[in-house]
Amino acid sequence: MSERARLLIELADDELILGWRDSEWTGIAPFLEEDVAFSSIAQNEIGHARALYELAARDLGTDADALAFDRAPAEYRCAPLVQLRLVPDWARTIARHVLYETADAIRIAHLKESDDAELAGLAGKIEREEVYHRLHAEMWLDRLGAEERVREAVDELWPLALGILDAELRPALAERLGRPEVEAVERAAPGAEFAELWNEMTMVRRSAPVGAQW
Amino acid sequence: MALSHKVTEAAVWDALAEIPDPEIPVISLVDLGVVKNVAVEGDRVRIAFTPTFMGCPALETMKRELERAVEAIGGEPEVDVVLDNSWSTDKITAAGREKLREAGFAPPAPRAAGPTTLVQLQSKAFRCPYCNSNETRLENIFGPTPCRSVRYCDGCRQPFEQFKTI
Numbered sequence: 001m002s003e004r005a006r007l008l009i010e011l012a013d014d015e016l017i018l019g020w021r022d023s024e025w026t027g028i029a030p031f032l033e034e035d036v037a038f039s040s041i042a043q044n045e046i047g048h049a050r051a052l053y054e055l056a057a058r059d060l061g062t063d064a065d066a067l068a069f070d071r072a073p074a075e076y077r078c079a080p081l082v083q084l085r086l087v088p089d090w091a092r093t094i095a096r097h098v099l100y101e102t103a104d105a106i107r108i109a110h111l112k113e114s115d116d117a118e119l120a121g122l123a124g125k126i127e128r129e130e131v132y133h134r135l136h137a138e139m140w141l142d143r144l145g146a147e148e149r150v151r152e153a154v155d156e157l158w159p160l161a162l163g164i165l166d167a168e169l170r171p172a173l174a175e176r177l178g179r180p181e182v183e184a185v186e187r188a189a190p191g192a193e194f195a196e197l198w199n200e201m202t203m204v205r206r207s208a209p210v211g212a213q214w
Numbered sequence: 215m216a217l218s219h220k221v222t223e224a225a226v227w228d229a230l231a232e233i234p235d236p237e238i239p240v241i242s243l244v245d246l247g248v249v250k251n252v253a254v255e256g257d258r259v260r261i262a263f264t265p266t267f268m269g270c271p272a273l274e275t276m277k278r279e280l281e282r283a284v285e286a287i288g289g290e291p292e293v294d295v296v297l298d299n300s301w302s303t304d305k306i307t308a309a310g311r312e313k314l315r316e317a318g319f320a321p322p323a324p325r326a327a328g329p330t331t332l333v334q335l336q337s338k339a340f341r342c343p344y345c346n347s348n349e350t351r352l353e354n355i356f357g358p359t360p361c362r363s364v365r366y367c368d369g370c371r372q373p374f375e376q377f378k379t380i
């Protein structure tokens with residue numbers, strides 16, 4: 001697999017799985033506005049995943065749905081941070097939201113500067129939407145950042161947040177959040193918690209009759 | 215099929231201008247600025263189309279409608295979905311913005327030089343599409359579709375939807 005395809009798949013897997021996890025708040029968030037917010041963020045992230053998979057699929061001679069849904073659980077490359085099932089823990093959800101969006105901003109800004117015009121263009125388009133995710137995260141950090149449960153959750157998830165980024169981009173994340181760079185939890189074959197999500201996520205696709213057109 | 219006339223670029227643009235946005239039907243796809251380019255070669259019509267928000271579920275519908283509109287004037291459509299950074303809410307035409315306002319959607323604010331900030335969203339820079347008051351406040355950055363926020367007007371005491379600036 002080319003370096004470009006690797007990058008696209010990692011990014012797409014992160015966005016797809018986080019989108020799926022965010023959507024778990026639909027209907028059960030602490031209040032209605034957050035039902036709407038997390039559902040909308042989830043929709044955006046899955047939209048980004050789709051575009052990234054489409055680009056990767058062209059390089060790899062397959063299609064976006066096959067990449068999103070036809071791989072075995074062990075083949076997914078999403079970072080451990082996005083795999084965690086956090087409902088009904090709002091403090092950890094907000095901590096992940098802040099950490100992920102901050103890391104993602106650094107990654108997207110880096111891609112925007114890429115020599116690969118297609119990648120840079122797509123990153124630019126994604127960034128337009130991500131601005132609103134960061135504002136939402138910032139608003140919640142203002143509200144809850146001083147709470148002990150949120151501070152503990154940020155401490156707990158920090159090594160996982162570093163694992164979102166390639167090693168050379170990690171110092172920028174540490175600097176932006178004013179935290180020491182520690183050993184990152186790296187991408188690896190996903191575990192049991194992911195397998196459960198995978199099962200739910202691919203169920204419709206796996207049960208569809210051969211040749212079904214959606 | 216024998217065609218008595220040739221398909222022209224102008225005829226294609228006219229046909230596309232009739233296609234309503236599937237989610238906000240008061241505005242056409244051309245008003246929305248998502249049709250990036252039209253190229254005609256004989257009967258073949260190539261359309262470059264950029265989606266607004268990437269998770270928009272109306273994407274496939276829009277693509278089909280573009281194809282149908284070309285077929286209706288006797289062209290053979292080929293719609294390319296272009297995922298580049300060229301579309302922003304500044305591409306919505308002046309007529310399109312007015313149609314949005316009339317339908318109760320506050321049109322997007324023009325893009326500023328820097329990225330949007332929370333302070334800007336919470337400011338009184340947004341006008342109510344019903345009563346034109348700027349005594350409005352942010353209720354939710356997110357709304358019923360990816361392209362909209364929800365605001366509340368203290369002037370006429372109504373919530374309204376604000377097209378996000380992207």
